[in-house]
Amino acid sequence: QTVVTQEPSFSVSPGGTVTLTCGLSSGSVSTSYYPSWYQQTPGQAPRTLIYSTNTRSSGVPDRFSGSILGNKAALTITGAQADDESDYYCMLYMDSRISVFGGGTKLTVL
Amino acid sequence: QVQLQESGPGLVKPSETLSLTCAVSGYSISSGYYWGWIRQPPGKGLEWIGSMYYSGTTYYNPSLKSRVTISVDTSKNQFSLKLSSVTAADTAVYYCARSLDAFHIWGQGTMVTVSS
Numbered sequence: 001q002t003v004v005t006q007e008p009s010f011s012v013s014p015g016g017t018v019t020l021t022c023g024l025s026s027g028s029v030s031t032s033y034y035p036s037w038y039q040q041t042p043g044q045a046p047r048t049l050i051y052s053t054n055t056r057s058s059g060v061p062d063r064f065s066g067s068i069l070g071n072k073a074a075l076t077i078t079g080a081q082a083d084d085e086s087d088y089y090c091m092l093y094m095d096s097r098i099s100v101f102g103g104g105t106k107l108t109v110l
Numbered sequence: 111q112v113q114l115q116e117s118g119p120g121l122v123k124p125s126e127t128l129s130l131t132c133a134v135s136g137y138s139i140s141s142g143y144y145w146g147w148i149r150q151p152p153g154k155g156l157e158w159i160g161s162m163y164y165s166g167t168t169y170y171n172p173s174l175k176s177r178v179t180i181s182v183d184t185s186k187n188q189f190s191l192k193l194s195s196v197t198a199a200d201t202a203v204y205y206c207a208r209s210l211d212a213f214h215i216w217g218q219g220t221m222v223t224v225s226s
Contacts (some may be wrong), residue, residue: 036212039155043204045219046156051212083184088157091212097169099146099158099209 001022002026004092006102012080012109020105021072028071033092035073037066040087040104049088050075077107085109112136114206116216122200122224128193132206132217133186138162140184144209147191149202150219157202160188161209196224202221 003025012018022035029035031053038046048057050066053073063078073092077084090102118130132145139145147162160170162180170178180187193200201224207213213221 032212038213040156045216046213048212048214048216051214057214087155091156091158093211094155097144097161098172099161099213100155101158104155 002094002100004100004102005090006090006105009106011109012077012084012107014054014078014082014109017076017078018080018107019069019070019072019074019076020090020107022092022102023072024092029068029073029092031068033073033094034090035066036091037064037073038087038089038091039077039084047087053064056076074084080109082109112208112215114208114215115208116204116206116220118124118220118222122196122222123226124197124224127194128191128200128222128224130206130220131188131192131205132158132190132223134208135187137208138184139182139189144169145180145182145189146207146209146213148205148207149192149200150211151199152204157207159191159193159204169179169186170225198224200224 005023037050040046054066089104112134115133122133147159162168177194179192203219205219208215208216
């Protein structure tokens with residue numbers, strides 16, 4: 001079964017830029033996987049940040065952006081803020097509308 | 111404003127069937143979109159369980175497919191999840207969500223514990 005890979009943890013300084021990635025255990029991520037990104041803080045439901053690779057959901061600040069970098073989907077946070085400290089999950093659509101989440105990245109802002 | 115709300119027992123015994131309902135307000139399920147279930151075991155990541163197209167076609171996580179049924183009750187504008195033969199590994203927060211090219215609208219989630 002295909003595994004969606006993410007960095008387990010990442011750290012960024014306030015005001016800094018960080019890029020989180022979302023890959024496949026076998027193969028490359030492309031726009032045809034419709035990569036999406038979700039932010040989750042403890043005890044809360046996930047919040048949709050990015051869908052269809054690079055479209056921001058309503059109300060999401062433009063410091064969040066999505067792209068394809070090499071063979072992975074990427075979420076870039078530019079000008080990180082303290083309240084960006086969260087867990088971030090990517091999701092890919094596989095064949096037959098099977099959805100697969102990555103294991104998540106715990107982002108620390110310090 | 112579209113809202114989703116999960117409901118169901120918070121405690122289920124091992125080997126029994128977990129049953130949850132997602133009530134949808136602000137939008138008619140039969141009008142479109144996919145409607146799905148995602149779960150999150152304590153301290154772990156998100157796992158997609160399955161989704162149902164508004165027309166009734168279902169899609170399930172291959173690892174859970176033999177135990178999962180998702181169905182819709184259009185008269186009540188809600189959809190349901192049944193997970194059979196549960197074990198402690200099924201203990202999780204269960205979310206319902208609306209999707210198209212991503213899961214855009216989420217319920218608040220409901221905790222289900224599997225224990226005797």
